[in-house]
Amino acid sequence: MTSNSSSKSFNKLTTKGRRIIQHEQFEFIFKRHNIFYDTYKCRSFHKEKCPAFINVFKNGRIDKGAEHNHDSPSMDNAVVEEAINKMKNGIILSSTTTSSVIRDVIFEMPLEEMSRLPSEESLKQTLRRHFNKYYKKNSSGMPEDLVEHMLYDSGMSEENRVLIFGHKEMGAALESSDIWMAEGIYTATPTPFYQLYVLHFVKNGAAHAAVFGLLTGKTVEMYTKFLQVTKEKFNISNRSRVVLVNFESAAINAFQAVFPESRLLGCFFHFKQAIIKSLQRYALKTKYEKDPQFRKNIKLFFALSMLPLDDVKKGYEAVSKEIAGQVACKRFVKYFHETFMSGGLFPPSFWNHRQSVLEGIPKATNFIEGWHNGLTYSFGLRKRPLFQFLVTLHKEMEYTRTKFHNPSPPSNKKKLILAKKLKKMIQAYDPQTSNTMFFLKAVTYVV
The missing domain is CATH 3.30.420.10 (Ribonuclease H-like superfamily/Ribonuclease H)
Known part of the structure; x- marks a missing residue:
């Protein structure tokens, strides 16, 4: 049977690289080529066992072979194809899972079109295959x-x-x-x-x-x-x-x-983290979490970073006495001295932030x-x-x-308020007259 109606090319390929055309509301996939024409089989060849095919001649003439054994789609398959292409782009450009990519695209589709999509497992396999093929090709390249x-x-x-x-x-x-x-x-x-x-x-x-x-x-x-x-x-x-x-x-x-x-x-944040991490090494982490007084004493070590450099040693000695009762605590104090005091791996000049706060430098x-x-x-x-x-x-x-x-102003008002309080405390501290322990305890509430 010969048809004069023209075929519509989608200018697209299947996942395996075969050309797709549309003719009389049906989609056909390229099957083979000879010197006279190209043969296309119905896209539902596997799904519906459809025997239909067409031969497309070079002059544009189309000869129809066997008839379809199923109805033509109610709407253009381009909607479904577009959805699948969005999924393919999504799996390449995003860092989410295949399930997330599929859900994001389906959420935007009309309800009547969702039922025409392949099963979720089939879509996942398609996306994985596309992902692996794409990155195997570009594995050594640069965008x-x-x-x-x-x-x-x-x-x-x-x-x-x-x-x-x-x-x-x-x-x-x-x-x-x-x-x-x-x-x-x-x-x-x-x-x-x-x-x-x-x-x-x-x-x-x-x-x-x-x-x-x-x-x-x-x-x-x-x-x-x-x-x-x-x-x-x-x-x-x-x-x-x-x-x-x-x-x-x-x-x-x-x-x-x-x-x-x-x-x-x-x-300063990592300074605190290093101290807390060391507590776990000396079996003091649980005590830190459950004992409010012990937690306050440990925070005094954080506050040492706000003392004048010349007062850090005096402050360290006073703070150490607060937790010197247990063997594990003595080991922690020794660790702090060997790591963060003068002669240690990170001396006070490295982690002291008094001047930073006064100058408005992030700590x-x-x-x-x-x-x-x-x-x-x-x-x-x-x-x-x-x-x-x-x-x-x-x-x-x-x-x-x-x-x-296009900068946006800082929005954390609580941090700004605490920063102002801390700066006032530091400015009010006098090495000659101020009580060092009282100052350290006050600082623990704002750091």
């Missing part, structure tokens, strides 16, 4: 939009590969800033990398991410390379700055080597905790291929740059 922002790549053959990215505009702002913050993100980093190390700068009361480094470890050499590349690519001057970092010797040594004029300060890198949480959510909880990770990273870089130009 085109991100190439211009790549500052350094040690190369795929390098055992300890380092990738560093940054926007020139953000690099210029980093150079002009007097306050930096550095912290690593360890969730969802792609193999073989261990962390995403991010260098922030503070402008107008807000922190902005400027340089992103994918590192395979936490060594002095890797941090040094990260900082050297940043310094060279953005022409960072070697002048006095405040840099907030975690209690990580390798990062501290790298900053001291590359930016010797900078004043390094240990993050903790959790100043950027909200940004880190948002970035972690964007990457997802499970590891993704490098290419997809970099696609998400590029989006985050552009979003950060946009926020830099």
Whole structure:
């Protein structure tokens, strides 16, 4: 049977790469080619065991073969195809699960079209196949939009590969800033990398991410390379700055080597975390959680960071006497002395924040905790291929740059109030006349 009605090409392919055309409200999939025509079989060949096929000649003529054994779709299958294509894009660009991607797309579909979708298990298999095929093809590539922002790549053959990215505009702002913050993100980093190390700068009361480094470890050499590349690519001057970092010797040594004029300060939040973590080592964590008086005494160690440097030793000796009753407590006091006092791994000059509070400098890198949480959510909880990770990273870089130009004022009023109270307490403290223990106890209520 010959038909003069034209076929409608969707300009699309099946998941296996076969062409699809529409003819008389039915869809046909390419089957084979010869010198005279192309043969297409009904798309419901497997589902309905439909024998229908058409031959499409070069001059546009269409010959119909056997008839369909099922009714034509009530609506154009393009709606269903569009939904499946949205799912495919979603599984590539997002960090969510296949189930979440499917639900997000189905939620937007008309009710009458939902029943025409394949089963959920079939959709999951399609998305997994598409995901694996896409990232196998792009496993060693770099998103085109991100190439211009790549500052350094040690190369795929390098055992300890380092990738560093940054926007020139953000690099210029980093150079002009007097306050930096550095912290690593360890969730969802792609193999073989261990962390995403991010260098922030503070402008107008807000922190902005400027340089992103994918590192395979936490060594002095890797941090040094990260900082050297940043310094060279953005022409960072070697002048006095405040840099907030975690209690990580390798990062501290790298900053001291590359930016010797900078004043390094240990993050107050991580200072507290290190103390609390040590309690678990000495079987004191439960006591800290259940004994209010013991918890208050431990917080006195936090408050030492707000004393004048010359008074820290006197304050430490007074605070130590408060918990010196048990053997485990004596071990904790010894740990604190060997780790945080003069001659220790991190001396008081590194974790003392009295001057920071007076100068209005953030005392903790959790100043950027909200940004880190948002970035972690964007990457997802499970590891993704490098290419997809970099696609998400590029989006985050552009979003950060946009926020830099459209800053929003700090919204945590409670923190602002506590910060003002703390500043007043510090200003009122007189080393000659003030009671050190009374001051420390008062500080524990605002830190």
